[in-house]
Amino acid sequence: MTKPDxxxxxxxxxxxxxxxxxxxxxxYRGAKMPGLAHLYTGEEAVAxxxxxxxxxxxxxxxxxxGHGHCLAKGASADRMLCELLGKEEGYCRGxxxxxxxxxxxxxxxxxxxxxxxxxGIATGAAFSAKARGTDQVAVCFFGEGALGQxxxxxxxxxxxxxxxxxxxxxxxxxxxxxxxxxxxxxGDMAARAAxxxxxxxxxxxxxxxxxxxxxxxxxxxxxTGEGPAFLLCHTYRYHGHHVGDVDRGYYRSREEEERWQNExxxxxxxxxxxxxEGIADEDELERIGRDVADEVAAxxxxxxxxxxxxxxxxxxxxxx
Amino acid sequence: xxxxxxxxxxxxxxxxxxxxxxxxxNEALAEELRRDPAVFIIGEDVAEAGTPxxxxxxxxxxxxxxxxxxxxxxxxxxxxLGLGAAMTGMRPVVDVMFxxxxxxxxxxxxxxxxxxxxxxxxxxxxxxxxxxxxxxxxRSAAQHSQSLHAWVAHIPGLKVVLPATPYDAKGLLKTAIRxxxxxxxxxxxxxxxxxxxxxxxxxxxxxGVADVKREGEDVTxxxxxxxxxxxxxAAELLATEGVSAEVVDPRTxxxxxxxxxxxSARKTGRALVVDEGHQSYGASAELAAVIAEGAFWELDAxxxxxxxxxxxxxxxxxxxxxxxxxxxxxxxxxxxxxxKG
Numbered sequence: 077m078t079k080p081d082x083x084x085x086x087x088x089x090x091x092x093x094x095x096x097x098x099x100x101x102x103x104y105r106g107a108k109m110p111g112l113a114h115l116y117t118g119e120e121a122v123a124x125x126x127x128x129x130x131x132x133x134x135x136x137x138x139x140x141x142g143h144g145h146c147l148a149k150g151a152s153a154d155r156m157l158c159e160l161l162g163k164e165e166g167y168c169r170g171x172x173x174x175x176x177x178x179x180x181x182x183x184x185x186x187x188x189x190x191x192x193x194x195x196g197i198a199t200g201a202a203f204s205a206k207a208r209g210t211d212q213v214a215v216c217f218f219g220e221g222a223l224g225q226x227x228x229x230x231x232x233x234x235x236x237x238x239x240x241x242x243x244x245x246x247x248x249x250x251x252x253x254x255x256x257x258x259x260x261x262x263g264d265m266a267a268r269a270a271x272x273x274x275x276x277x278x279x280x281x282x283x284x285x286x287x288x289x290x291x292x293x294x295x296x297x298x299x300t301g302e303g304p305a306f307l308l309c310h311t312y313r314y315h316g317h318h319v320g321d322v323d324r325g326y327y328r329s330r331e332e333e334e335r336w337q338n339e340x341x342x343x344x345x346x347x348x349x350x351x352x353e354g355i356a357d358e359d360e361l362e363r364i365g366r367d368v369a370d371e372v373a374a375x376x377x378x379x380x381x382x383x384x385x386x387x388x389x390x391x392x393x394x395x396x
Numbered sequence: 397x398x399x400x401x402x403x404x405x406x407x408x409x410x411x412x413x414x415x416x417x418x419x420x421x422n423e424a425l426a427e428e429l430r431r432d433p434a435v436f437i438i439g440e441d442v443a444e445a446g447t448p449x450x451x452x453x454x455x456x457x458x459x460x461x462x463x464x465x466x467x468x469x470x471x472x473x474x475x476x477l478g479l480g481a482a483m484t485g486m487r488p489v490v491d492v493m494f495x496x497x498x499x500x501x502x503x504x505x506x507x508x509x510x511x512x513x514x515x516x517x518x519x520x521x522x523x524x525x526x527x528x529x530x531x532x533x534x535r536s537a538a539q540h541s542q543s544l545h546a547w548v549a550h551i552p553g554l555k556v557v558l559p560a561t562p563y564d565a566k567g568l569l570k571t572a573i574r575x576x577x578x579x580x581x582x583x584x585x586x587x588x589x590x591x592x593x594x595x596x597x598x599x600x601x602x603x604g605v606a607d608v609k610r611e612g613e614d615v616t617x618x619x620x621x622x623x624x625x626x627x628x629x630a631a632e633l634l635a636t637e638g639v640s641a642e643v644v645d646p647r648t649x650x651x652x653x654x655x656x657x658x659x660s661a662r663k664t665g666r667a668l669v670v671d672e673g674h675q676s677y678g679a680s681a682e683l684a685a686v687i688a689e690g691a692f693w694e695l696d697a698x699x700x701x702x703x704x705x706x707x708x709x710x711x712x713x714x715x716x717x718x719x720x721x722x723x724x725x726x727x728x729x730x731x732x733x734x735x736k737g
Binding site: 167190195198207214226393 | 507
């Protein structure tokens with residue numbers, strides 16, 4: 077049973093991610109953002125459900141679709157938007173951008189533009205936590221596309237051998253870029269981790285309460301020395317692979333998109349549960365929605381006005 | 397810029413011993429493991445086996461299997477794991493048995509480790525050391541004989557070290573482990589038994605400081621790793637013909653002591669670069685370019701290069717021996733450079 081304050085916090089976080097991604101899309105469409113971004117819209121319950129089960133000093137590694145993980149782990153919308161716009165005040169002084177946001181104060185070791193590229197880092201952070209004798213846990217977020225990368229299997233093998241406190245969170249949003257996973261993925265996804273002796277939990281990735289429950293139990297096990305776990309979250313990416321991927325008819329139908337948005341939306345599902353449980357009413361939920369939308373809008377305004385880094389910074393931070 | 401030569405050191409330090417390069421590496425690792433609990437070693441057969449080259453013999457006995465860790469045969473995985481540990485408070489030394497296996501770890505090194513400090517705007521650090529090998533003529537054929545240091549030297553964010561002597565290897569490896577950046581440390585597998593003077597007392601050596609291994613007046617031979625010995629032998633041969641060769645060892649490719657290379661070439665007016673990587677698009681090209689740009693007006697001849705032939709390293713000794721620079725080939729090249737060829 078999800079506690080009322082946790083439910084409301086998770087609702088707020090999911091709404092914030094939704095607003096943030098809408099804002100990013102708007103900035104892109106208005107030609108105010110350099111480059112591209114990969115939106116997390118639709119998958120909010122995975123990041124929020126997992127990160128609510130973590131402490132601030134726990135680690136996460138993220139992906140090219142990483143805004144949701146970053147916000148859910150505690151980052152501020154304004155410093156994130158500054159980073160997306162290449163501004164000095166951004167988390168990486170404008171050097172990383174959307175695909176490389178890291179927020180070390182909240183344990184976010186970075187988004188990663190290589191599919192599966194951060195699996196080693198997450199596993200190493202878990203190794204480090206164990207070697208240093210802390211009870212920190214590391215979470216490795218990746219999409220189902222990363223199941224095609226060999227390094228994931230190398231590090232899952234070591235994590236299981238050495239009982240490392242790492243949680244592998246696979247966000248199966250059905251599409252490796254523009255290709256349905258069934259065309260790229262043989263056999264059973266869960267069996268991959270299970271074959272290393274890693275416990276696998278299959279989770280409805282649109283149900284944040286289910287994600288939280290599964291993550292909390294896996295995190296607790298990892299923290300107490302029981303080793304890694306693998307969460308296989310069934311979810312859906314509302315937008316295209318990136319903001320510019322708008323004509324998607326050749327790889328998925330409008331009907332499929334609408335079905336997920338109308339029937340399986342993680343925010344609507346949690347909202348309905350909150351109302352049914354009498355934790356809050358519709359008005360209060362809308363007030364939360366307006367609050368976070370205002371916060372994100374103010375962050376965007378701030379980021380647009382914020383200064384770029386000094387051009388002289390180009391060759392700073394190559395070496396520590 | 398040059399630090400005391402090996403010969404000078406032998407007389408400077410009390411208690412200097414003759415030890416092998418393998419022993420020097422072993423001592424550096426043992427001292428750093430003793431000094432800093434954040435240091436650990438991970439790699440294939442690094443514990444009881446002490447690696448196939450036996451360089452790590454005995455370390456697991458003193459430091460235990462939690463700090464000298466036998467890993468699966470997963471080069472990318474252990475490098476990625478090392479990186480994650482480095483970013484969160486540890487100082488891993490990842491053992492990549494053969495330099496040829498760098499091909500398997502390039503994403504972790506080039507895309508991840510090299511860039512994390514920069515991509516994070518200076519907020520994350522990766523104090524990771526990757527020890528690996530280079531060098532041919534061990535009759536190990538095409539996939540165990542390459543010298544791939546140019547691959548990593550090309551990537552900003554990585555530091556690249558190529559010691560030639562036991563003294564340099566020990567001092568530079570300790571510096572590598574203490575450095576807050578990813579460092580790729582290359583040992584020529586043919587040099588593990590090579591002996592040299594090493595002080596008993598503790599020392600470190602700075603990166604980016606070349607060492608003049610032999611002073612001379614007529615021609616500069618810039619040589620890396622085991623090519624230093626090839627160059628020194630060639631210098632002996634040149635001396636019998638009345639040619640005085642200076643042998644300069646950059647010791648680290650990144651950072652590179654450009655001033656030392658240029659200063660020597662300005663002094664002698666002629667320069668030759670000897671490096672065991674493939675000659676085309678290799679480290680020798682960069683070193684030659686540095687000299688050409690920095691000493692152009694003092695040079696009496698174009699800078700020459702001697703690298704490995706642009707062929708996969710063959711197995712048969714009669715074929716393999718042709719592929720790498722030798723004292724005889726460097727001697728001939730240097731002679732032609734000074735107009736005596």
